[in-house]
Amino acid sequence: MWSPSDQGMSSSEMAVVSSMPPTELAARTTPVVSTMNITRSSRVHIGPKFVSVTQNVENAELVKGRILGLELVAPVKSNGLRCSVAVFVCWALVVAVGLGLYLFQLATKPTRIDLGLNETWYFRRDDWQAMPPYNTDYLSLPVHNVVIGHTGAGYCNQTRRCIEAMLATQQDNLRRDFDDIVPNFLIGGEGTVFEGRGANVVGAMVKGYNSKSISIMFMGDYNTDMTADIQFTHLKILIEQLVKDGVLDPDYVVHGQCQLSPDTVQPGRHVLDHLHKVPHWNPANTEHCLKYFRTSCTSLERLLEAEESETEFDSWREYQEHIRNPTPATYSCPLYVWTVVRNTSRAERLSCACAALALVLCTALILYFTLVVKRGELNVVDRAPHEWNITREDWLARDMTGNNTVARFAPLKLVVVQHTVSPECHRFTNCAAELRNLQNYFLESKHLGYDIPYNFLIGNDGRVYQGRGWNREGAHTLGFNRCSLGVAFIGDYREELSIHSRVTDLQLQRFNMLLEDGVTLGFLRPDYSIVPAKDIQNSASPGSNLYRALQKLDHYEKIHSFRDMSCVAIYDKLGLPYQL
Template structure:
């Protein structure tokens, strides 16, 4: 049996465990003794079960603490953390690419082409579809608004009828593409093309150009104080736009006659 001295020597101590037990004799009529009832171990270093003493040397952690500890290890597992970071990084990259692609599409397909429609509603103003333009090979966008306007000429035979002028426009585009340009070189062409070394421009051409220039200012394509030159004023010792045009450039808005004398005739 467990003596008093044992109890005093091995009494409850903080941080140890105790087994609650029962050494009741079996009720009358039962031949098998009752099994000792073991409860929660709370405090003790020695336990008496039946006729034997047991020394308890291992602490049992609280079940919830164990679960939390295991869960914590799962959450901070380096391998899983790395996989999570990689997944987030991949998602962010894809999201960026999708957003960039969508933005580029909106700019190229929706926003930028709208700049071709400058809101000029005149019977003599033709859009690309109107003159059956071929698809461009590429686009180079200028930073708007622009400061300078340059007047040149095509050098082709003049036209006056709608369909003959459309044919000249298509011919000009084919020629420009064939020489390595991405599209037709001029941003705008007069209704009547021509070689103004010999062809005489008509007054309507200058009136239409001025209407176009005013509209481009309104749309923010040109600065209000833009400056206009003939091509030969910038590329000295050349002919375009031709002497017949140079003689009348003063009819166009904001023309600057600087270096006019360096144009060939």
């Protein structure tokens, strides 16, 4: 009988076990056997039976595979665990590839073209304080058509009135689910050109032509309103600039809107009568326009209603039902996870670690682009009329008269600080819109009915916005309005809230600059006192975060308490003069 010692091998290295019955094995001179490895066995005899085996014999059948260039080895009995590892790694790859495609698309996404017009009559979106669009689709440039229309309402021949008309038009268009103001550009009655959607953005004026044309609207109803030569002069300059910037083909064609959509009257007969002044105008189909001019006075509203007629399907109910009755999910217990880890090879653990790292990186990037970098603000330039001092006219405040003066107690001793408990704003256009919202709230509330109550407001962009202004009595702190300057920081600075505003060094710097201006102009005493509202009345304002910052300022009132005192009592206590 054959034995390991006959071959000069150690019994601890390998033993060969026949897979045939002993009778057949004996009949063969060269036996056919299958092998079994037995390690760390000091005494093993190969024969009809095991004499001594010091180790358990186990099924060592292995399953092998490759993924991510690494060899995975696992026992057959743990097939389920190995499959879960493979699925996890594959899904990590899918997420990583998806995020890579998303970042690539984000990096190559086009942005709104800024025309090279630096004329005083050309207003960009930031200049007229446009709201951000809900969605933006971009044109494939250059385009071949220019479509001329009119808004049907909102005629204006003063810049301020035109800006107000632009804001009203955009708000109306957004309410009609147009994502933004309808045309690419608009022209006011005095020739002012306003950037609407922009040079390379798909408009929403004429079905079938929006993706291959630039749309321009005259502001007003030009069936009745009269045009001015300056409007067409600036229109020609605008079109020339669009050609120069590669937005329009050099052989572009100009159409009146009714020439492409005969069921409308845009751009109005007075505009159509002068379109021959515009180069490349195509006079075809003007007879349809004239027919509708005589029989209809359709305005921009008709166009918008026609655009709205497309059916949209709403899945909100299905979504709510899904939320109310979710499909139960089964999750692995920690013991199962530990079993998976314990029964994996080093290559598998390396694969899982790489996949987990990829998932963490993907999650971090997704959070960054959704929370840190706000949508639509990647390439936005924050332009304002002044570096830090914004007047009522700049943020388009409504005209108000009748506020009382504080001359009786001037120059003022107290500076009362509040917070607005309203959304933050980090750009001029957003802060201007927030101030208009605040003013409208105070004016239109049936319990209030007065102008914005603060003398000045500090935006999160670090700019100072004029409220009621100097020498005007505010409505911010009951009992102290006659003898104090009211300053509010935009935001909610209560740290007990999970999401709250945090005062910045720039805000405090501009706050001090405002007060120094007040001293220079004679509206504040040089020894003015900064008093948070909670120090003189039962209030949480200006919030704990801002309150602590105010306590560090030089003029913070640390000595006297003015709680429940009148203005006269305060001035008498401090020995300050005032008018009886």
